[in-house]
Amino acid sequence: MAKVLVTGNNGYIGPHLIELLIKAGHEVTGIDLDLFTSEAWEELPSPTVQWVKDFRSLTVEDLRNFDCVMHLAAISNDPMGNLVEELTYQNNEKGTIELAKKSKEAGVSRFLFSGSCSVYGKGEHLDLDESSKLNPITAYAKSKINSEKEISELADETFSPVFLRNATAYGYSPNLRIDLVVNNLLGCAIARGDIRIMSDGSPWRPLIHCKDIARAFVAFLENPKAGHNMAINIGGNNENYQVRNVADYVQQLCPNANIVYTGEVGEDPRNYRVNFDLLNKILPDFELEYNLESGMQELYKKYMEHEFSQNDFEGDEFVRLKVLKKKLYKLERN
Numbered sequence: 603m604a605k606v607l608v609t610g611n612n613g614y615i616g617p618h619l620i621e622l623l624i625k626a627g628h629e630v631t632g633i634d635l636d637l638f639t640s641e642a643w644e645e646l647p648s649p650t651v652q653w654v655k656d657f658r659s660l661t662v663e664d665l666r667n668f669d670c671v672m673h674l675a676a677i678s679n680d681p682m683g684n685l686v687e688e689l690t691y692q693n694n695e696k697g698t699i700e701l702a703k704k705s706k707e708a709g710v711s712r713f714l715f716s717g718s719c720s721v722y723g724k725g726e727h728l729d730l731d732e733s734s735k736l737n738p739i740t741a742y743a744k745s746k747i748n749s750e751k752e753i754s755e756l757a758d759e760t761f762s763p764v765f766l767r768n769a770t771a772y773g774y775s776p777n778l779r780i781d782l783v784v785n786n787l788l789g790c791a792i793a794r795g796d797i798r799i800m801s802d803g804s805p806w807r808p809l810i811h812c813k814d815i816a817r818a819f820v821a822f823l824e825n826p827k828a829g830h831n832m833a834i835n836i837g838g839n840n841e842n843y844q845v846r847n848v849a850d851y852v853q854q855l856c857p858n859a860n861i862v863y864t865g866e867v868g869e870d871p872r873n874y875r876v877n878f879d880l881l882n883k884i885l886p887d888f889e890l891e892y893n894l895e896s897g898m899q900e901l902y903k904k905y906m907e908h909e910f911s912q913n914d915f916e917g918d919e920f921v922r923l924k925v926l927k928k929k930l931y932k933l934e935r936n
Contacts, residue, residue: 604823605629607668609657609701610675612639612646615716617776618816619672621647626820631668633657634675637926641919643908644776658697665708672819673698674716677742678922687741694745695752702753706761712826713763714819715753717746719808719835721767725874728806732767732833732880739872750833757831764822764829768815769808769837769876773897774904780920783807783845787852788898791859792905793915798862803846806875810837811892818881821888829884835876838890842875851894855902 611620611632623630624647632649635656639646657675665671676698677690698715705713722730723737738744750765757763772784780789791797818836822828849861881888892900908914918924 603627603629604669605631605667606670606672606823607631607633607665608649608672608674609633610673611649611652612636612642612777613674613678614775614777614779615771615812615815616674617642617646618813619674619819620649622813622816622820623823624649626824628823633660638777638922641925642777643920646776657701658693660701660704662704662708665705665710668705668708668710670712670714670823671701671705671710672714672716672823673701676716676745677926690741690745694742695748698745698749699752702749702756702763706756709760711760711762712823713753713761714822715749715763715765716815716819717750717765717767717833718743719767719769719837719874719876720872721747721750722874722876723872725806728875729877730835730874731877732835754831762826762830764831765833766815766818766822767833767835768818769810769835769841771812771815772809772894772901773811773813773892774901775812778904778920779922780915781922784809784848784894784898785901787848788855788901789905789910789915789920791852791856792902792910793912795856795858796860796862797849797852797856798864799845799849800864801845802865803849803863804844805873806842806844807848807872808835808837808842808874808876808878809848809894810841810890811897814890814892817891818885818888821885825885832880832884834881834884835878836881837876837878838893839878841890841894843894848894851898855898 612634630649631651633653676694720743723739
């Protein structure tokens with residue numbers, strides 16, 4: 603049994619991670635600001651201990667006796683990063699690096715960092731691996747790269763970081779998000795009867811179910827020497843899709859929905875198809891539980907179960923940017 607701290611445990615990926623860790627018999631402390639907890643559409647799983655506060659407020663003493671820190675907390679996508687760019691760097695970069703330094707000082711031996719394949723940005727070629735040139739185009743991606751570089755310098759025989767460069771998440775979570783390409787296109791089809799693509803549909807995205815990201819974190823915890831001080835793409839080689847491919851899958855589930863190319867954003871500069879051979883080498887027994895088809899089928903059933911509507915799709919509840927805007931506005935007024 604390990605003693606684990608999970609930051610951002612009440613977000614989109616965190617609920618799956620908490621459930622998996624508890625089921626595996628680990629002692630789990632979660633820390634979350636609870637910015638998005640009230641918007642969760644299902645009950646969130648409880649860790650052994652829950653702290654409701656900013657991870658940046660943690661002290662070295664708070665971190666003592668943990669075996670592993672799993673750092674999920676972040677300003678968590680490109681539009682949110684563009685809205686509050688300075689906050690993105692303060693939280694995702696400065697706060698993350700300080701957390702790693704405190705963790706090392708406290709004797710934490712394993713630090714698992716939730717990174718992103720968005721660091722490849724506008725990929726110069728297809729099938730990008732960990733040695734490929736990084737070409738970030740957003741504050742979110744830049745903050746992830748800078749954190750990787752700084753934390754990497756802390757690594758030694760007593761402190762083992764791993765940088766999980768996650769593919770683009772999708773799928774069912776007790777704390778749903780619809781500001782992710784798969785969830786958005788399927789939600790749009792169900793709620794509005796059409797599948798609205800704002801680009802030309804050509805950009806590539808590596809996709810991964812949010813629960814499979816959580817499973818990867820558990821796998822690295824339970825293989826404590828795997829991936830020491832390495833950036834590792836998290837996903838599957840067969841799970842790279844063009845946005846138009848995703849729309850085709852959506853139409854199979856919602857045959858009465860028409861695909862509409864709105865052209866709102868023109869050519870999307872974020873275009874990256876990713877290679878995951880290193881993950882297969884480092885963790886040869888790890889396999890994805892979901893492919894896009896099975897993950898979308900599960901999500902479709904959940905949308906139906908919750909009677910997902912146009913009000914849900916167009917409202918604030920499941921869009922992180924809208925929720926954050928409202929809460930930042932309230933903070934500014936107080």
